[in-house]
Every structure is written in structure tokens, then in C-alpha cells.
Amino acid sequence: MSFAVPRNVPAFGASQRHLEDRVWGSNRGMELPTYKDKPFYPKSRRSNMLRKRLLGPLLFVAATLMYYMGFFASSKPSPLSPSAINWKDRQDQVRDAFLLTWNAYEKYAWGHDEFHPVSKTGRDMVDGGLGWIIVDSLDTMILMNLTTQLKHARDWISTSLDYDKDHDVNTFETTIRMLGGLLSAHYLSTELPHYAPIHVAKGSPGEDLYLEKASDLADRLLGAYESMTGIPYASINLKTRKGIKSHADGGASSTAEATTTQLEMKYLSKLTGETLYWEKAERVMKVVDDIGQKDGLLPIFIDPDVGRFRDGNIRLGSRGDSYYEYLIKQYLQTSQQEPVYREMWDEALTGVRKHLITYSYPSNFTVLAERPNGLDGSLSPKMDHLVCFMPGTIALAVTGGLTVNEFKETGSWSKGQDEAMDLAKELMKTCMGMYKVTPTGLAAEITYFRTWEPHKMAWEGWNLKSPEYFDPDRNAAWRDDFVIKPNDVHNLLRPETVESLFYMWRITGDLEYRNWAWEIFQAFVEHAVVPDGGGFSSINSVKLIPARLKDNLESFWLAETLKYLFLTFGEADVLPLQDVVFNTEGHPFPRFELGKLFKTGWSRKPRDEYGHIKPDAPKRSNTNLEAVIDDKVKIQSVAVEKKPEQH
Template identity: 55%
Template sequence: MNNRDPFNLHRSPAYHILRGTATRTAANVKQRVVEAGTQAFETGKQAVEDMSSFSIPKNVPSFTDPQRELENRAWGASGVTARTNAHSNGGVLSDMQDRVGGFFDKTRGDLPMYKDKPYSYAASRRQRPVWRRKRTFGIAGLFVFVLFYFLGYFGTHAEASKKAKNTWSWLQGPEKNAKQVDWLDRRERVKEAFILSWDSYERYAWGFDEFHPVSKKGNQMAPKGMGWIIVDALDTMMLMNLTSRLTHAREWISTKLDYDQNQEVNTFETTIRMLGGLLSAHYLSTEFPEMAPLADDDEGTPGEDLYLEKAKDLADRLMGAFDSPSGVPYASVNLQKVQGIPSHDDGGASSTAEAASLQLELKYLTKLTGEVFYWEKAEKVIQVIDDNGMEDGLVPIYIYAHDGRFRGSNIRLGSRGDSYYEYLIKQFLQTSKEEPIYEELWDETLAGVRKHLITYSSPSKFTILGERPEGLAKPLSPKMDHLVCFMPGTIALGATGGITEKEARKLPTWSVKKDEEMRLARELTHTCWAMYKAMATGLAPEIAHFHVDEPTLPESAPHQAPENLDDEENTEWKNDFVIKGNDVHNLQRPETVETLFYMWRITGDVMYREWGWDMFKSFVNYTAVEEGGGFTSLSNANIIPPVTKDNMESFWLAETLKYFYLLFSDDDLLPLDTIVINTEAHFFPRFKLGPLYKTGWQRKPRGPDGKILPDPPAKKTESPAVKVRTVVKTVEPVEPSAGV
């Protein structure tokens, strides 16, 4: 055991920052002590000489000046107190805690509006007696001694390390046994992280679509802004009951948000983030008004349904993307012209995931407005995709809008493929299981995934969901995007329908197939968690590759990945992972914590909560920005300290922190069997079809092999028989004339 560093603080990035700062401070203090000592000697000598010639000092402040009284009242009303009073608790990292923002102090008030506002008045500059100044010099010298003692120059600093551990114990590891953990307290830590992120955005980039927390500035995606961050975060603030911040956001939406702009936007991203965010805000604010009080609305007047009005206006503009010959939406749309625009890349083809991940939003909008053309546009896309008759439910990642045919044969559940599959099972659940066609499509997909895309790493046998970049007949690529980590939670959701596994197993519909699906969900979740543990910061890469056996093993092969990934003496399993230099960035993505949330709700295994807590600690420890900047994505998450990317994605607020918050919440907060969650973590209610809505299409007939049967040959139609009556005339022979 290292007695000089019993808690491994030297490995902490916070320690390295503190040590660098402290070393520079110590050098400065040492120099100042020497200079101050010399000056004190000269000043003392002069003081003795001037003892008999005392004079009133100049520039004495007036304590009756009206301006001073005004300033006193202003600073007193601000509620800003000295930093030491707010956060000092004796820990050696307490100053670092202040730099991160002090947001883990439960008694902390709101952050100051401006980072350079003083916390207290400056000390008086009035001359003090020589003996008091000598005491100051002595204290300064003692401070230098203690500082060097902590840095290890004078021996052990175990006691200081203990204080550091006590102050930041939640960053060093689980404080308590899982059974003793206060999960609602951990949820508050997530809420405070959201507040720090939001307040930083509000302070430095309010109204902008993009936020760069390191440089503390914002950018727009459209001339007047799209509300990209504000709208995306609405329902998270409602869940967290952040009413004052929500009121500010709602005011901006009411007075500033205008989609009538001559701007090309991505059809998919605008639908899932903006349309989905507005619809979710409408749902929560109407069904759960305690989450989002709307006292400023006047019933029956324009603006009463602000979120729904904005959603409908946006949806009507997005409809231009669906005006294609096939019904498959174009990749982009001009909001003002209501005109679809083909992709500028990929031969003009749309992404399959993007074209087929608009259905939850448009169907819910139909339910709210009664306008069925949203519904019809949405389900037409799925019909066109299915009419291609792809093998085993797996589809290429590009599709042409002009004819509805696929481009290429690249099959994957990562980027450009992922949410097509996600929305199949969620459409089935959204309409309360009254559209079995979507369950049929999901079942085919999952069977195809198990048959063609599952294999195991070598030698540790982690379960991998790979890719077929050249089609199903070509080799499997052992590559997993972090985006694929949505799949384990979605598999568990499909197996149980949103109720707990314990409840689902009691139903007559439970089967061996569902057992196998839950096993696969657990194994893939474990692999996604290992992607985090394999990195230096504990934050997953964008993409992971794996060593595999040749030929790759089928799903049925024996396998058992190591369970304990925290054993520092057994890290050979990391050799299964190949993290390439271009893939080491971390964009604050939500897919793994999303799956942890589903797995916790469905299985009840507290292990998934503990994994989530470790993930959250890594985000705080390595992505927090100094000077109240919030949190940033990383360009390199595999070195310490990591390289920052200077960007906060809107899904950090809309998805990642929301799923952490839900993971640590009680299960009765938005039960899974009453809602569906879109691919941007926005909430929609489940509903019955009723007499007004129905599935407007049918699948083409398939043979036993799943392939579409050819159309039967047209029957030959015979012309009606025409009876012809033959008339035979008897001609009498003519007698020859005489003389012939």
C-alpha cells in the first residue's frame, strides 16, 4: 500500500490540476514572503523613526456617503456571500470544488449571474501595527510549510488525503453498500449537474442553437435560431421541477421562436428534437400540470396551447419533405418554402433510420389534432421500406426518396440504421398493441439480428452486435458504434412490453424465445458497459472494434464474458477491444445510460444503477468546465487529462442527464407501460386506436423463406364466343344456250 497516497489521489485529474496550481502558488508565496520580510524590516525601522510624527492617513472612505449606502443595499440584496462561507469544509479539494461550480453542495444557492461579480468586499488597506504584520508573515510562512507538506516534500500526508477523500468521496467510488444508498440523493446530484449546464448556457449563449462551454459562446443554425437547445431541454426541466428556468424558456418560445425562416434543416433531427420536444412538453404540461405550472395562460385565448401550436406549425412545414414520388421523405426541407431537398451526399439518398424515425411524433400529432394526413404520411414510409422485401428484416442504411429503393447493401444498427428498428416495436406499443403489423416486423428484425449480426470477441467472449457492410452474404465486421447501445434496452422493452420481467414471466405469452431475448439484452448491456471501462476516463469511445475468431462464431457458440470489470489485477479482457485513434472522442451520448434505465426498470437489478452512477461520476470528473462553463464533449477520452472538444450537445440535456435522472428516480415516475419514449428521449402517451385511426397498409404475401411472393400471373380472359351462322344457298344450274 502506498502510505503517501492511500486513496490514489495522484491518479485523479483533479489532483493534478490542484498540484499544478498549488506548486505555482507556493513559488509565488515563497517569493512574496521573502520580499515582505525585507519590506517589513525596513517599514519597522521607519515606523520607530516616525513614531513622534504621526499623521492622519489619506483616502479614508466616507461611511456616510449615500453612494456607499446604495452599494451596500445592492450587494446585500444580491444574496452573494463569500465563497469560503458557501463551500469551505476543510477538505483539501474544496477549492477545486468551487472551481467546478460548487454544485454538489446541497446548500448552494443559484450561481451568480456574472462570473466576475465579487463575492465579498476587498480587505481594508489601512496600515496595521508592526506586530500584527509580523503575525501575518508568520501565518504566511506556516501556510507555505503546510502546502509543501501536503505536496509530499516533508513526509506523509495521509491525513490530508483522508480529508480529500471525505470531500470528494462520491467521485472516488461508491460511498455505501448498494442497499444503503439514497438514490434520490444521487438523483439530486444529476439535477445539479443539469442546473450547472443550463445556467452556463443561459449566461453565455442564451437563445443560440449551439453552445461552446470552454470558449463560452454560442452559434445559430438558422438566422433567427431554431430553439435547438431550449426546446430539446423543456421536458427535462419539467421532470426536475425547475419552474423558474422553464418559465424563462417558455417566454423565449412565445416571443422569439419563429420557424418561418428561409432555412434548410435536417428533416429527421428537426422532427425528433424540435417537434418531439414540443409535443412532449405539451403532454407533460397538460397531463402532469404540477410539473409545469402554466399560470400565464388564459384559457381559450391564443397562446393557451403554446407548445402544440408551435408543434403544428413546424410539422406543417416539415410535410414538404414527404412530397416525393415514393412517399419516402427527403433528407432536408426548407421551412419557409415547405420544400423537400435531397441529400447533398450519398447520391441524394435519405438515411433509412432518418426516414423511418418520424412515426411516433406524427402519429401522436394526429391523435392531438385529428388530422390524419400526418398519420398517413408516416406509415406510408414503413410500407415502402417493407415492400422492398429485404431478407430477415434487415435493411440497408440508405433509401432513395424518388423511387423508394435501397442504395447499396450496408446493414448495421449503428448510425443511419439504428432508430428504424427502434421505432418498429415502439409503434406497436404506442397504439396499445393494436397494430400487430409492427410487432411482426420487430420479431423478424430481432431474429435477423441474432442470425446474422451476433458474434463474440476473442478471447474473452463479449457479445458483439456487428455490421454487414457488404450485405448478408459477405463477412461480418466486428464493429460497434456507441449508438448500437440503444438496442439492449429496446430488446428488453420488446420482450416485456414495459412491465417488469417478473410480471411478464407470469403471463401466458411468455416463451423460451423471450427468455433468450432477455439473455441477449443482458449480454449486450454488459458489452456496452465494458466499452466505458476500457477507456482511461471511464467514458466510452464513439466506436469500438473487437478481436474475433476466424471465422466469426455464431450466436449459439458457448461464451462467458468476465463479470467483474473492476478487478485491477485482471484487465486482460481489455485486449479484446480495439479503440482506433479516430474513434476516441466522447460526445456525451445517451444510448448506454438509456439502456441502463430500461434494464433497471424491467429487471430490478441494482447493478445497472451502480453502473450508471459510475458513468455519471466519470462525466463530472472529466468533462466539467472551469469557471462555471458546464460540461463539454471530449475529443479524446482515452488519455488523462482528456482533450476537450468545446461543445455541449443538446442531447446532453435532453437525453443523457434525463436518463440518469430517471435511473435514480422511483419507478412510479412515468411508468414504462404507460408511455413511449422517442429516440431523443421525449415522452408520448400510449393510446387506443379508436374508431378514427387504423393501420392503413398491409404487407405483401411472403413465402416460408420470408421472401415476397411474386404476383400471380394474370389470368387469360377469353373473348365471348360468337356464333356464326353459315347460310348456304343452292344455285340452280343454268342451261346452256342453244347453239353453244
């Protein structure tokens, strides 16, 4: 079985986009829940779906919906003072939303990898299941102190979870969700044992259950890195441990997928003392960086066998996003002891400002656009919801996780920090506008923007500001900047905007970000609740009230969206940002020192001012990448020549 991109993904303007969105050729017809880094095209609308809201277990929200400002209110300060808001109560309501979802999953689909909350059914991606939803939710249950639910999940993992499956799985998704979920559960249960405490006798079997399962899974994933370059293949057979090229895209791996396994593998190496995980994941960064892309911006497909990008499509949305996220997070994970990743992040952010930042018309929202045909091609003023990870990541990079005030006290604040933080704030407002512009108060999967003609680019000196607040008038001019196309109107309960709001609140202390997160939560409750105790579901259109449910729930709703909301409404001393990094699936890992076993095993080649490798850069030796590839090709050729004749 192979994980498949959802069918019927539309063309989004680039000539090559139809290639990247093809089904992954599964012979057995099974599909993976929606990829974290890929847009999803909805199936046909389901007719006559009744929309009943705020019933049963969620009546607790009704009073709040009437009491507090609605989600279409302006962004002016609430008439309620901060002290009048009971943030603990709001946090409890997020926990209740988790429980509503989890209880429905336990009742109707326990142990299955997929949950369809409207039809109240489940399905496995492979025989016996992979623990997809259960493992992805572990650390959220720990943080929410849900001991009973955690024990049930832990018992299932102990007795039923087996990764010795003769099926292929997506390398990236399995790493960030499954490996990341197990490692984070190990970290939290070890470092925060008073959270959802489960007593396991010291020295007894299962004491290190999460770590043991993680090590077993990682050992199976290692085969994906056995390409000619070390860039992981798109998939891996868990039983045979053989890497498998993508069934589409000419066998290329997506850039985001190949470069978003490093936090997980490095942390596992630190826990076990086994350097192999570290070395395999780290090598990918060297191969990618050695190509020498202009201004630190990478195309979204790379060939794992030759180590070259497949086309020029550059974006920070699907298949590009988390490469940039993991640059700064690798730097922070190892306590700022690997400056190469900081350098790469700074170079990429400069490239983003130079090539991708433009402004909408007439209200001047900051748009992080795309270059479908390369940096010399035309600009596409389009933002996947996935791009909304970027405001929070920029803010995290500015302060390293400290608050702005704490960072300023170090005496290191500069004009560069000011400019980067301004960019984060403006992008955050754009992402929030993607929610506020719709009747439901929920963002579409993809939003386009009307822009100035010709484009006003940040690099040209434009530094335009969006309106101070969102005018709630349905005819307000700012709404004209946002364009949502019919194929893009669905909402999968994605986490990226609330993720960034979490970072922005923690780092700036601006209450506006906390209030925006509450507005989004209210909208989820109002439009995504399934009647009759089914939990929550993705919706088909953010433009329709009542909304029509998709009968689909992604595990990132539990792993990320609700977790980030819960943390946003909680105290900042829980998982302080200067002590942890969150992987791209919202799983927290601790920061650590390199120590004696680990080091950065590579260095960057000299570059010119555009990021291109200088012609006089040192030639690679016999042990370099080209030599390794040449040797493997020669071995394959010899094997073909010696193959006995068939009679």
C-alpha cells in the same frame, strides 16, 4: 442553409462509407450540431487546455466520489447495501448537473442553437435561431421541476420562436428534437401539471403554445414527404415547404432518418384529429417493407424517388439504428393494436441474431457487428456507441414495459423471452465494458473488437457468456477484447448506454444497472466539466487524463443523457414504461388507442422464410407505387417536351 455532417469523418472500413460521411454541400457554410445517428470525427486537438475538475457548483460531487466505489471498480456487488445508497441525493446531483449546463447556456448563449462552453459563445444555425437547445430541453425541465428555467424557456418560445425561415433543415433531426420536444412538453404539462407548474389562464392566448408551435412546424415538414414514393427527402425548406434531396449519397435518404418520424407524426395526428400527419409517416413504412429485405435487415440508404436501397451496407449503428427502435415503439405507442410492427420487429431481431451477433476474443463479450457489403459479405466487429440503444430496446420488447416479474405473472413467459432477455443483458455488459475499458471511464464514439477466427456466430449455436464481473486490474484479460482506434477516441456525452441502463433497471430491477449508471455519471462529472462555470463539454479523447475538451455541447446531453440518468435514480412510478414510449431523442409520449379515426393503412405482402416477398404475391394495382412513380415521370417528361424554346 443546409445542415451538414461534420467535416473530416474518417473511413470506417466500408468502401462506400466515404460517400455517406461527406459534407452536405452547404453553400452558406453552416453546420448542424452532430447528428444523433451519425458518428462524429473530432477537429484537431486544442492545445494547452487546462483541466480543472469538481470546482464551483460541482463541489457537491466531490464527497460522493471519495465515498462511493470508483468507476474502475469491479462489477461485483458494492459493499454498501442498497438501503445505504441515497438515490434521491444522486438524482438531485443529476439535476444540479443539468442546472450547471443550463445556467451556462443562459449566461453565454441564450437563444442560440449551438453552445460552445469552453469559449463561452453561441451560434445560430439560421438567423434568429430555431430554439434547438431550448425546445429539446423542455420536458427535462418539467420532470426536474425547474419552474423558473421552464418559464424563461416558455417565454422565449412565445415571443421569439418563428419557424418561417427561408433555410433548409434536416427533416429527421428537426422532427425528433423540435417536433418531439414540443409534443412532449405539451403532454407533460397537460398530464402532469404539478410538475414545474406555470399558470396559464384557460382560454387565454398561449394556452396551447407547445401544440400550436408543433402543428406549425409539422405543416412545414410535410413537404419533405412529397417525393415520388413518399419517403421523406433528407431536408426541407421551412418557408417554401419544399423537400430537398441529400447533397451527398447520390441524393439518398438514410434509412434511420426516413423511418424515425412516425411516433411524432402519429401522436400529433391523435392530438389534432388531422389524419394527414399519420398517413404521410405511415406510408414510409409500407414503401420500405414492400422492398422485401432478407431477414428484416435493411441497408442504410434508400432513394426517395424510386423506393430502392442504394447499397448493401447493413448495421444498427449510424443511419440504421432507429429504424429498428421505432418498429417496436410504434407497436407499443398504439397499445399493441398494430401487430404488423411487432411482426417486423421479431423478424428483424431474428435477423440480427442470425447475421450480426458474434463474440469477442478471448472473453466472449457479445458483439452486435456490421455487414458493410451486405448479408453475404464479411462481418465487421465494430460497434458505434449508437448501437447501445439496443439492450434496452430488446428488454422493452420482451415485456412491453412491464417488469420481468409482472410479465411472468401473465403466464406468457417463454423460452423466446428468456433468450431475448439474455441477449439484452449480454449486450448491456458489452456496452458497459466500452466505458470501463478506458482510463476516463467514458466510452469512445466507436469501439472495435477482437473476435474468434473464424467468427463464432449466435445463429450457429454459440451462446457464449462474458465474464461475471469486470476485473479492475489494468492488465486484466478482458480488456484485450476492446480496440479503440485513434480517430474514434472522442466522447460526445451521448445517451445510448444510460438509456439502456434505464430500461434494464426498470424492467429487471437489477441494482447493478443503477450502479453502472452512477459510475457513468461520476465519469462525466470528473472529465467533462468546463472550468469557470461553463457547464459540460464533449471531450477529445477518452484515453487521456486530464481530458481535453472539444468546446462543443450537443442538445441530447440535456434532452436524453441527463434525463435518463435522472429517471434511473428516481421512482419507477414516474413515466411508467407501460404507459409511455420515448422517442429516439428521449421525449416521452403517451400510449393511446387507435380509436375511430386511425387505423393501420397497410398490410405486409406474403413472404418466404427469409423475409423475401413471394413471387406469387398480389400484383400492385393502378394505384400502386410503381404506377404513381410512372405517372409522375410521364408528367415531368411532358413538361420538358412542352418547355418553350429559349431565345
